[in-house]
Amino acid sequence: MKTEQIVLSPLAPGANIALNVHRFGEPGARPLIYIQAALHADEIPGMMAAHHLRERLTALEAEGRIKGEIVLVPVANPIGLAQRVMGSHVGRFNLADGINFNRGYPYLVPKVAERVEGKLTDDASANVGLIREALRAELEAWVTANPTEVLKKALLGMAIQADIVLDMHCDSEAVEHLYAHTQSAEEFAPLSCLIGAKAYLLADESGDDPFDEACSRPWAELAERFKDHPIPFSCHSTTLEFRGERDVNHELGQADAGALIAYLTLRGVIAGEAPGIPQGLCEATPLAASEPVPAPATGIVVFQAEPGDRVKAGDVIAEIVDPVTGTVTQAKSPTDGLMFARVSLRFVTQGTRLAKVAGTKASRSGKLLGA
Structure with a gap:
């Protein structure tokens, strides 16, 4: 495991914050998996899953079983993690402006389309590389105006290049469920079964530009714009909702981490015998x-x-x-x-x-x- 810190804009003079990023496997290897927890910083079950996932991935890496690259951000929102109002944790909304930390990610499609116009070919793999570079360049051109935008830019910069993005959340009081793009329905069907999801909700666009759609939507919309060129859907992103806010213990965290390990093994990112997939508890339905x-x-x-x-x-x-x-x-x-x-x-x-x-x-x- 290699750990790095990404320094973000200070909240005030001397009040420095940073993202801690753990990397497993070979840098630059494919498939690239990006996993983050607690973008809503008061949603702790994902953080607990990340804790146990880090332990599992460390052991697997020592065994030489990680075949791609896995990027894990166990605390995706240090700004929200530090927010308290009269003793209560407020991690869903930025207290500086009231904006939800999981809304308002940049919509890159129009400018990316301009960058790739006239450069796409009949080579699907080359087109994927071209679009990924255009996404990176367009995101890099985003001039941020405050620490929260710097945070969003840093998170999206890591995730937007990935093949698979897993964004771990929870609801207030809930059963396991997940959200994904309609074109990711088949990709995440096994994961839905493995986490025991009771609801699997699909949409092409849910509104307000959440993090997962900032990663996935460009591929569907660029393929629609450039129908004469092959553009595979190359970033499957899902929001995983691990039950409710108070469902925090080691047993649940270990089970959630185990489900993610099984899914990554099924996808060949982790070497080993493909796990059996339990019977699903729900069918995918429209959001x-x-x-x-x-x-x-x-x-x-x-x-x-x-x-x-x-x-x-x-x-x-x-x-x-x-x-x-x-x-x-x-x-x-x-x-x-x-x-x-x-x-x-x-x-x-x-x-x-x-x-x-x-x-x-x-x-x-x-x-x-x-x-």
């Missing part, structure tokens, strides 16, 4: 079919459904109790499907997104992710 359950009133939340429950349209997900009047209002599921996540709040204001239900019929458009 546009995932419906939020809003709070119909302000009050105390009393959930009637647990993460992982199958629900029907009209089933009561939660009761909202007005502590002054005693009025009880029901929040109901808008669709048939699996309730895969819910908030950890137990007092909410009207309109708060209480839960998410993965349906099967696409019914939404525009911005498909929450805040």
Whole structure:
């Protein structure tokens, strides 16, 4: 394992921050796998998985079993990791401007298209190399304006060259689930089975430019723009949601790391016998079919459904109790499907997104992710 530090812009004079990056295998070897944890810095299960993954990869490297290059960033957001407000950790949003750390990554496609126009050939491999260089150059040309943008540029700079990107997150209270580009459905189907995902959500574009789509979307859109030239989909990226915020222990971290090792072995990045793939617990469904359950009133939340429950349209997900009047209002599921996540709040204001239900019929458009 080789460890390096990428120094970021200081938050203030003397307040220096850096990314710690662990590299395994042969530098520059393919396939290149990029794995990061806790881009939302208050989502700890991914960090725990990265801890155990580092131990496993160190041992595998000593055995000479890593055949590509694996880049692991165990703490992807040192800015958010340091944010506290009155004793509470705030790692999802940048306190400087309120922007979600997993939104607003640069959309590079138009400028990259200009860079490769007239240079693409009938050689798919050469086209991939040309596009990767154009992505690198265009990202390098991004003039950042603050420490968070410097962080985003550094993370994306490592990931955008990878063959596979694994971005480890969690939800508030949830079962295992994952998000990916529609064209990555087959690529990550085994991983969905290995992590025991209960929901597998696909979209070409989910809105607000999250990290995983900044890596994957350019390949689909450039292939669409340049149909006369072969452009393979060359960066499969997924957001892995390892249950809920409080699901942090060694047993779960070891299991998550084990699932990732099995997937990387299956893909030939780690030498060894290909693992058996367990029976999947869900089918891939459109992210546009995932419906939020809003709070119909302000009050105390009393959930009637647990993460992982199958629900029907009209089933009561939660009761909202007005502590002054005693009025009880029901929040109901808008669709048939699996309730895969819910908030950890137990007092909410009207309109708060209480839960998410993965349906099967696409019914939404525009911005498909929450805040």
